[in-house]
Amino acid sequence: MTQIGWYGLGSMGLAMASNLQRHLASKRALNLIYSNRTMARGDPLGALGGTPESSYTNLVAQCGIIFTMVSNDSVLQHLISSVTGSGLSLRGKIFVDCSTVHPQTVGLTAVKLKEKEASFLAAPVFGGNPIAVDGKLVFAIGGPKQASEVVKPLIQNVMGRKIIDCGEDATRASLLKIAGNIVTVNMMEAVGEAQVFAERTGLGTGPMEELIGEAFGPVAGGYSKRLTTGVYAPPLSSRPGFGVSLAIKDAKHALSMSKENNVELPGLQVALENLEAARDYAGECLDSSSMYGVLRQKAGLQFWNEKSRQGNSS
Numbered sequence: 001m002t003q004i005g006w007y008g009l010g011s012m013g014l015a016m017a018s019n020l021q022r023h024l025a026s027k028r029a030l031n032l033i034y035s036n037r038t039m040a041r042g043d044p045l046g047a048l049g050g051t052p053e054s055s056y057t058n059l060v061a062q063c064g065i066i067f068t069m070v071s072n073d074s075v076l077q078h079l080i081s082s083v084t085g086s087g088l089s090l091r092g093k094i095f096v097d098c099s100t101v102h103p104q105t106v107g108l109t110a111v112k113l114k115e116k117e118a119s120f121l122a123a124p125v126f127g128g129n130p131i132a133v134d135g136k137l138v139f140a141i142g143g144p145k146q147a148s149e150v151v152k153p154l155i156q157n158v159m160g161r162k163i164i165d166c167g168e169d170a171t172r173a174s175l176l177k178i179a180g181n182i183v184t185v186n187m188m189e190a191v192g193e194a195q196v197f198a199e200r201t202g203l204g205t206g207p208m209e210e211l212i213g214e215a216f217g218p219v220a221g222g223y224s225k226r227l228t229t230g231v232y233a234p235p236l237s238s239r240p241g242f243g244v245s246l247a248i249k250d251a252k253h254a255l256s257m258s259k260e261n262n263v264e265l266p267g268l269q270v271a272l273e274n275l276e277a278a279r280d281y282a283g284e285c286l287d288s289s290s291m292y293g294v295l296r297q298k299a300g301l302q303f304w305n306e307k308s309r310q311g312n313s314s
């Protein structure tokens with residue numbers, strides 16, 4: 001039996017690792033070994049039978065398959081460098097990163113691990129925290145076939161409802177994720193614009209939300225609910241479902257690649273500027289849909305709505 005490890009227990013990682021641990025327990029397989037910068041975040045996973053390990057290097061030493069789900073490229077690079085530079089044998093190990101990172105980061109990571117006779121799979125995900133909790137994420141997967149065939153049964157009907165196989169080049173999975181985010185961020189911008197329009201014209205956000213959910217599907221409907229329930233600007237004590245800085249990172253990855261490839265993404269550029277303005281105004285504790293607050297301000301409304309937090313002191 002292969003020992004499996006997991007690093008990164010944020011909004012997505014904790015939900016995904018919990019589903020994986022439940023699956024392992026149901027198969028009477030070895031319990032997941034987990035780690036996170038803030039170890040206390042793993043307590044619910046410990047309650048499911050997972051084993052805590054505070055050091056990433058020690059976790060890697062004990063595991064044959066190691067998942068990561070972290071904020072961004074530099075966190076992933078730091079983790080990988082810490083093990084490749086540790087003198088630990090990585091031979092035959094499979095590293096699976098589910099974070100959203102730039103294809104270039106994926107390519108460099110794959111090379112670094114190949115030099116150590118380890119495999120690297122990029123397995124980024126589509127869907128937010130509630131979908132992760134339900135185990136219904138869509139995964140893209142890319143990397144050596146032998147490794148991806150070993151890992152797919154740990155994903156399909158465990159953490160995800162669908163795996164899109166992008167082949168042996170791991171960078172293609174990351175590229176698909178970045179491309180998908182062009183749709184995600186633009187859709188959040190579009191829903192935000194429509195809801196501000198509905199409020200200012202007197203139509204009201206209720207009928208608009210009903211229409212968005214019915215006519216444009218549950219994803220768009222879910223984005224509308226993030227606005228009308230105030231989740232776009234949650235209480236300062238909470239962790240946003242999909243933090244504003246993560247969406248800014250995603251948009252910047254897409255825009256940097258679009259420039260290199262002579263593609264214009266004007267809608268995404270507008271959404272990025274609004275997200276950055278939202279973060280400048282209200283700080284880090286914002287959801288990726290928080291361009292809505294800025295759209296409200298541009299229409300003469302307050303950044304906050306009746307369901308959101310009411311400022312930066314509440």
Ligand SMILES: NC(=O)c1ccc[n+]([C@@H]2O[C@H](COP(=O)([O-])OP(=O)(O)OC[C@H]3O[C@@H](n4cnc5c(N)ncnc54)[C@H](OP(=O)(O)O)[C@@H]3O)[C@@H](O)[C@H]2O)c1
Nearest residue numbers: 008009010011012013037038070071099100128241242246
């Ligand atoms: N949220 C979504 O809806 C969603 C959907 C699809 C893809 N994604 C992508 O999935 C990834 C994770 O997203 P998330 O929403 O789970 O993010 P999150 O809630 O912000 O969690 C980030 C994770 O990275 C860790 N981390 C951050 N900085 C670190 C550092 N300097 N050193 C070590 N660990 C660090 C955090 O540790 P602590 O717990 O100690 O802070 C946490 O485990 C991101 O790449 C995001 O773009 C997110």
